[in-house]
Amino acid sequence: MTLDTQELKKILRAVRNPAQYIGQEENSIQKKDCAVSCCLCYPDKYEVGMSNLGLNILYFRGNALPEAAVERAFLPEDDMLAALQKKGWPLFALESRRPVKDFTAVGFTLQHELTYTNVLLFLDRAQIPLLARERGENSPLIFAGGPCAFNPEPLADFLDIALIGEGEELFEDFLRALAKPEFKKLPRSAKLEYLAALPRDGIYIPTLRNKTTKNYIKDLRQLNNPVKTIIPYIDTVHNRLVLEIMRGCLHGCRFCQAGFTWRPLRPRPLEAVLRDAESGLLESGYSEISLLSLTATDYPQIEELVCALNQKCVERKVNVSLPSLRTESISAKLLAETQKVRRSTVTIAPEAGTQRLRDIIHKEMTEANILQAARIAVDSGVRSLKLYFILGLPGETDADVLAIPALAEKVLDANRQTKNFTLTISASNFVPKAQTPFQWAAVNVPAEIKRKQNLIKQNLHSRRVQFRYHQAESSAIEAVLSRSGREIGAVILAAYRLGCRYDAWQEHFNYDLWLQALAQCGCKLENFWQAMDIDRELPWDNISTLVPKSYLLKEYKAADL
Structure with a gap:
């Protein structure tokens, strides 16, 4: 079944942002008559999903397999959902306009717990039974991956499969298994048992509750991800070329799921990053490169890399940007290089306002580091600085909260003579995540988070400081879902x-x-x-990240809450 093109055109003329539904973007791929078909679904709007690097990588790697055809689908906006429902049409993939329900497998990226109801909306509007136990032999296999898959249990009733860890090789092996003639002949339940028995890490079957270990690529020198990217017709949330330079983190902040689940630290070779930058710019035409890593300044050759990129990027008016920076590894040369094409915001993440609380969360950063880094940034040409904090951390007191606006005032005072300098305080709310030392910790109720947000507001006295914060109630529900x-x-x-x-x-x-x-x-x-009992069995205990639970518990106790 494919949708009627003329009827679809009538719908597209009547909805907002119709370009997000037509497919056929530059570098997109259309394949026919393959042994296995897979639709990669991002349970959010096109503008968000098209900014996801993981989805882009899996799309091209999957399509490189001769036996597989991989397509994309995103969650439409309300007007398009209503139009499709009125027609009785199911959600469809962009490349072929084939209904998602007709694919061999349908995969979801679980980037955030608050997209879980979107997964159900997607399945419902795709006319796929919501509950895994209600799907028949002709229903696609529903799988998911991404950060939230390290605790797949909240969605266990709705998923057939969870793919745990780094997806490149895992996804390819998964598709190869689905394409095998002997696999296709099996009944649905036997297919799941077949997948669970594959001799590889990272496949979890909720109905079987099998034990598995995350998949990870041991040596990134062997990793050759495609540098092609699909060029969308509309602006996306992150409209730039993203280059991954390193995986893992050295620092072990006790609240940080990525820091524990993506271990060990593995930098990519400098020459590989430079090669991908050149190819990626030619393929995309983007005017900005973002160097992706949990801690970009921990990359062993970060100054050399940024300087080498700028030798070609400056003349092309292509900006090179870095994510949040470690204060102890910031240098004037590095920051000056990132400001050569256009001035961009630099983010420093103290996470907590006092040294006492930074010690509790194992954030290796002093106030002197922070003030020095801010000074180096401004002297290097930065005119927009962001300080990132987390409210409601375990062990937090009002003194810790009040130290946040006090620290902002110190940064501002040190730069009062700098024209057009702006400072932003950004505060998210602590949510305990599975597979971290703080997975057992208590959560502040929304009223307490709001009280702390007001404390910061009341003690910020300069108009040059902006305060941005997250909704307390949504963080509270995220905490319910996360563990x-x-x-x-x-x-x-x-x-x-x-x-x-x-x-x-x-x-x-x-x-x-x-x-x-x-x-x-x-x-x-x-x-x-x-706070959770440290002796209880945890829902995600069947999934190993290669960081022992005993080590996480040791770190939790070391916080001395």
Whole structure:
């Protein structure tokens, strides 16, 4: 089945941003008559999903296999959803306009817990049964990967498979298995058993509760990801060429899931990054390169890399940008290089306002480091500086909160003579994540988070400082989802049926509906926010990140809360 082209054109003339639904973008791929078809779905809007590097990598790697055809689908906006529903049409893939339900496998990127109701919306509008146990032999296999897959249990009722860890080789082996003639002949339940028995890490089958270990690529020198990128017709959230320079992190901040799940530290060779930059710019025409890493300044040759990139980028008016920087490894030369084409914002992440709390979370950064880094940044031409904090961290007191605006004032005072200098304080809210030392920690209730946000507001006295913060209620629900087991699946389903969707978007998030869903399922919200018993079995214990639970517990106790 393919959708009627003329009828689709009529719909597209009547909706916002129709270009996000037509496909046929530069570098997109159309393949026919392959042994296996897979639709990679991002459970959010096109403008968000098209900025996801992982989806882009898997798309091209999957399509490089002769036996596989890989396509994309995103969650339409409300007007398009309504138009499709009126027609009785299911969600479709961009490349072939084939209904998603007709693919061999359908995969979701789980980047954020607040997209879980979007996954259900996607399945529902794709006309695929929501519950895995209700799918028949002709239904596609539903799988998921990404950061949230390190605890797949909240979505266990809805997923057939979770792919755990780094996806390049894992995804390819998964597609090869699906394409085998003997696999295709198996009944659905036997297919899942077949996949669980494959001699490789990273495949978790919720119905089997099998033990598995994350997949990771031991040597990035052997990694040759495609540098092609699909060029969208509309602006996306991150409209730039993204180059991964390193995986893993050295520092072990106790709240940081990525820091523990993506270990060990593995830099890519400098020559490989430079080669990919040249090819990527030729393929895309972007005017900015972003160097992706958890801690970019820990890259062993970061100055040499940025200087080498600028030798070609400056004359092309292509900007080179870095994510959040470590204060102890910032240099004037490095920052000056990042400001050569255009001035960009530099982000420093103290996470906590006092040294006492930074020690608790194992953030190796002093106030002297922070002030020195800010001074170096401004002297290097930076005129927009952001300080990133987390509210509600374990062990936090009002003194720690008040230290945030005090630190901002110190940074501002040191740069009062600098014209057009702006400072932003950005504060997210602590959410305990699976597979981290703080997975057992208590969570601040929304009222307490709001009180702390107001403390900061009341003690910021300069108009030159902007304060941006996250919604307390959405973080509270994120905390419920982040470390629950499969018992929370009933709540997610109830929330979806009550109308929850696009929960990661502040204008769509409805706290009252989530409270109603929890009440319907007999769940007390406060139970999810309490510190967890360190002796209890955790929902994600069957999944190993190669960081032992005993080590995480040792780190939790070392915080001395």
